[in-house]
Amino acid sequence: MAKPRWGAFNSSDKMQVTQSGGYMVSRFSLSDPLNLILGVRLSDWELDQTYYGTERQYRYSNELTPYAGIIYDINDYASVYASYTEIFQSQNARREDGSLLDPIQGRSYELGAKATLLNGQLDSSIALFRTDQNNVAEAIPGVDVIGQPGTSAHRSVDGNQVNGVEVELIGEVATGWNLSASYTLANAENADGKRTNTSHPRQQIKLFTTYQLPGAWSGLTLGGGARWQSDIWRNTSSPNGQVKVGQDAYAVADLMARYRFNDQLSAQLNINNVFDKDYYEQIGFYSQYWIGEPRSAVMSINWDW
Numbered sequence: 001m002a003k004p005r006w007g008a009f010n011s012s013d014k015m016q017v018t019q020s021g022g023y024m025v026s027r028f029s030l031s032d033p034l035n036l037i038l039g040v041r042l043s044d045w046e047l048d049q050t051y052y053g054t055e056r057q058y059r060y061s062n063e064l065t066p067y068a069g070i071i072y073d074i075n076d077y078a079s080v081y082a083s084y085t086e087i088f089q090s091q092n093a094r095r096e097d098g099s100l101l102d103p104i105q106g107r108s109y110e111l112g113a114k115a116t117l118l119n120g121q122l123d124s125s126i127a128l129f130r131t132d133q134n135n136v137a138e139a140i141p142g143v144d145v146i147g148q149p150g151t152s153a154h155r156s157v158d159g160n161q162v163n164g165v166e167v168e169l170i171g172e173v174a175t176g177w178n179l180s181a182s183y184t185l186a187n188a189e190n191a192d193g194k195r196t197n198t199s200h201p202r203q204q205i206k207l208f209t210t211y212q213l214p215g216a217w218s219g220l221t222l223g224g225g226a227r228w229q230s231d232i233w234r235n236t237s238s239p240n241g242q243v244k245v246g247q248d249a250y251a252v253a254d255l256m257a258r259y260r261f262n263d264q265l266s267a268q269l270n271i272n273n274v275f276d277k278d279y280y281e282q283i284g285f286y287s288q289y290w291i292g293e294p295r296s297a298v299m300s301i302n303w304d305w
Contacts, residue, residue: 159191
C-alpha cells in the first residue's frame with residue numbers, strides 16, 4: 001500500500017528520549033554459608049521536547065544507583081536474604097505547563113526467605129519490602145495540562161512509602177499435582193498517611209493448579225485457577241469536572257483440560273472467565289474504562305517435534 005500523502009502537520013508535543021547506562025556487580029563469599037553482593041549502575045537520561053512551539057531540555061547525567069544484598073544459607077534447602085537499593089526512575093507525568101516532573105528518587109529495602117520443600121519438589125518464598133520515594137507524581141484535582149484537556153496535571157510530592165509482603169508457592173505438591181499460588185500486599189501511602197497509587201490493587205491473590213490423572217488416564221491433565229484483586233479507583237476529568245471512578249474487588253476463574261495422545265500429539269481446551277464476570281481491568285486513563293475479557297474458550301492442537 002502506498003504511503004499516504006499527508007497534509008501540513010504541526011506537532012504540538014514532540015519528544016525525543018535518549019538513555020544510556022552501565023552497571024557493575026561483584027559477588028563475595030564471606031564464608032561457606034554467607035555471600036555478599038555489591039553493585040552500582042551509572043545512568044544518563046536526556047529528553048528534548050518541543051511543546052506547543054516551546055523547546056525544552058531535560059538532562060540527568062552520571063546518576064549512580066548502588067545496590068547491596070546479603071544471603072545466608074541456613075542449609076541445603078533454605079536461605080534468608082536482605083537487600084538495599086537506591087532508586088532513579090524517570091516518569092511521564094506533567095505539570096500544568098506541560099513540563100515533565102523530575103525523576104522519582106528514593107530507597108528500597110527487602111527482607112526475605114526461600115525454602116525448598118517436599119524433597120525439592122515445592123519452592124516457597126516470603127518477602128517483606130519497603131520503598132521510600134520522593135518526587136512522586138500526584139494529580140492536582142480539577143487541573144488539566146494546558147492544551148491537553150482530559151490529561152490531569154501533576155505535582156511532585158515527597159515522603160511516599162510502599163510497605164508490603166509477598167508470599168509464593170510453586171511446584172509439585174504430590175505426584176501429578178502441581179500448584180502455583182501467591183499473595184501480594186502493597187500498601188502505598190503519602191506523607192499524610194493517605195492511600196496513593198489507587199489505580200493499582202492493594203491486594204492480589206493468584207491460584208492455579210493442575211492434576212495429571214494416574215493409570216490408564218495418565219494422558220489427561222485437568223486444571224483450574226482463580227485470580228482476585230482488591231478495589232481500585234482514580235480521579236479523572238469529565239464534562240462535569242473531576243470525578244472519582246473505580247472498580248470494586250473482583251475474582252475471575254479459569255479452567256483447562258489437556259489430553260496427550262502420544263509423545264508428539266496433544267490437545268488442550270482453555271476456558272477463561274468461566275462465570276463470565278463483568279469487570280473493568282483499567283479505569284480512568286484518558287477518561288476511559290477498559291472492559292475485562294468476557295468468557296472465552298480456546299481449543300488448540302499441538303504437535304511436538
